[in-house]
Amino acid sequence: MIKLGVLISGSGTNLQAIFDSIEKKTLDAEVAVVISNKAEAVGLERAKKAAVPTHFVDHKKFADRASFDSAVVDVLRDHKVDWVVLAGFMRIVTPMLLDSFPNRVVNIHPSLLPAFPGAHAHRDAIAYGVKISGCTVHLVDAGTDTGPILAQAVVPVSEGDDEASLAQKVLYVEHQLLPRVLQQAAEGRISVEPGKDGERARVRIRA
Numbered sequence: 001m002i003k004l005g006v007l008i009s010g011s012g013t014n015l016q017a018i019f020d021s022i023e024k025k026t027l028d029a030e031v032a033v034v035i036s037n038k039a040e041a042v043g044l045e046r047a048k049k050a051a052v053p054t055h056f057v058d059h060k061k062f063a064d065r066a067s068f069d070s071a072v073v074d075v076l077r078d079h080k081v082d083w084v085v086l087a088g089f090m091r092i093v094t095p096m097l098l099d100s101f102p103n104r105v106v107n108i109h110p111s112l113l114p115a116f117p118g119a120h121a122h123r124d125a126i127a128y129g130v131k132i133s134g135c136t137v138h139l140v141d142a143g144t145d146t147g148p149i150l151a152q153a154v155v156p157v158s159e160g161d162d163e164a165s166l167a168q169k170v171l172y173v174e175h176q177l178l179p180r181v182l183q184q185a186a187e188g189r190i191s192v193e194p195g196k197d198g199e200r201a202r203v204r205i206r207a
């Protein structure tokens with residue numbers, strides 16, 4: 001059993017997928033706290049319904065990203081979190097948070113990284129004309145959507161797809177993939193091999 005701290009900014013359907021997997025006992029975890037940088041995030045309501053503590057940490061009240069992250073880390077530590085999950089958290093995190101949870105911060109991104117990092121993955125994928133897209137679960141490093149990849153899932157992009165329909169299709173596979181990776185974390189199967197001679201760090205998931 002691992003304790004998760006889930007960071008959100010919006011609707012929290014990935015958070016809901018985590019709750020549902022815990023309920024179904026396919027994920028051996030407890031959501032210890034949900035933190036949002038947006039007061040109106042629907043995900044906060046989902047957390048309240050699940051009787052999970054919530055915190056709104058307003059990024060506008062902090063002078064810089066590191067001091068915002070420091071406040072977030074305080075909340076995560078108060079709740080004795082083991083793993084941090086960025087589930088639709090639309091903020092760049094700093095070494096302040098990453099160094100507090102080394103190799104224990106996971107992000108879900110709605111594209112097949114390294115294609116289409118950043119905040120407009122679906123728009124960029126449609127504009128590029130790709131025929132497949134999907135999602136990536138990765139460990140977070142200091143870059144934007146650059147950390148070692150844990151898992152990916154693919155969806156076909158159809159002729160008639162727009163940003164909204166692609167987002168829906170990708171969310172469906174996100175909801176399967178994220179809890180599955182978190183279960184691998186819960187089973188202690190994830191390890192990180194640091195990159196040698198300037199190569200990228202890689203994750204190993206033991207069978």
Ligand code: GAR
Pocket residue numbers: 008009010011012013014015043087088089090108109110118119121135171174
């Ligand atoms: C998800 O599609 C997630 O991959 C994406 O935001 C959505 C959040 O949905 N994250 C990013 O774009 C991060 N760069 P949700 O709030 O319903 O889980």
